[in-house]
Amino acid sequence: MGLRCNRPRCSRSGSLRSWEQALQLPRSLFTCNMLVVLKLSGEIVVNTPAExxxxxxNLKILHLKWVKYVNDDSVRKLFPSCPVLEDLLIWRCNDDNVITFSIFASALKRLIIDFGSQYSQDYYKLEINAPALEYLNLRDGRSEHFSFQNLSSLVQAHLDVCRVGGRLVNDYGYIIFHLLDQLSNVKFLSLSVDDMKRSKRPGDPHESCWIQAQPLLHLRIVVIVGFEDLTDELELVQYILENAKVLKAMTIKA
Structure with missing residues (x-):
């Protein structure tokens, strides 16, 4: 169950699991020059040191499954310290001590996120700044605010975003509209049904978000899962068909 990292040389691959008690990572781990793959899961506290x-x-692959963090800064400081990180997987647990989850990674190419669903009065946020990102798989049932920046390289996106509880349920579709608006360069887009419900503008229950959406200049393939023939869903489908000029295939599943 242990992971050792001895300077100046350390293992190129590290894996640590703990299900019985919370483990603090050794300080030496955070300056491990040779580490290429790091996988952490379970009752582990990511206690990122000071700036x-x-x-x-040399870290290229990082998996964080159900781990906890000291605070928002522990997350914010971690990813920019991985200049060649290409593959990142994050599965969040409840009560992981993070409100704003910030992912700033200049070389990141593949990102898989599962934030699960959690009712809370906290205003959870997800921030992604990844100019080299090509693949995004996002399942998020807790965030109420999304900030996507520098995603011009993104080719494939799978979005399963719904809000189980919280303050913004009634206009959550409007938030999803802005999220999709920041993914205008994708060629393959997969959406779950909850992404398309309640897509009205806040304060105007009769005006659809999609009439103000940006053209989908690069979109070639669309998959819609959980289609229920609702008005909001039909409006989105109509928008895609009219504005995705290079669309080759659309698959709709109930």
Whole structure:
């Protein structure tokens, strides 16, 4: 169950699981020069040290499953310290001590996120800044705010975003509209049914979000899952058919 990292040389691959008690990561791990693959899961606390003392110069694959963090800063400092990180997988647990989950990774190409669903009065946020990102698989039932920046390289996106509880249920479709608006360069897009419900503008229950959406200049393939023939869903389908100029295939599943 242990993971050792001895400077100046350390293993190129590390894996640590704990299901019995919370484990603090050793400080030496955060400056492990040779580490290429790191996988953490279970009752582990990611206690990122202060600025300037975190560096994974060769880390390319990072998996974080159900781990906890000290606070928002523990997340914010972690990913920019991985300059060659290409593959990131995150499965969040409840009560992981993070409100704003920030992913800033300049070399990241593949990102899989499962935030699950959690009712809370906290205003959860997800921030992604990844200019090299090509693949995104996002399942998020807790965030109420999304900030996607520098995703011009994104080719494939799978979105399953719904809100089980919280303050913004009635206009959550409008938030999803803005999220999709930031993914205008994708060629393959997969949407779950909850992404298309309640897609009215806040304050105007009769005006659809999609009339203000940006053209889908690169979209070639669309998959819609959980279609129920609702008005909001039909409006989105109509918008895609009219504005995706290079669309080759659309698959709709009940």
């Amino acid at each position: 300037g003392s975190v560096c994974f110069p």
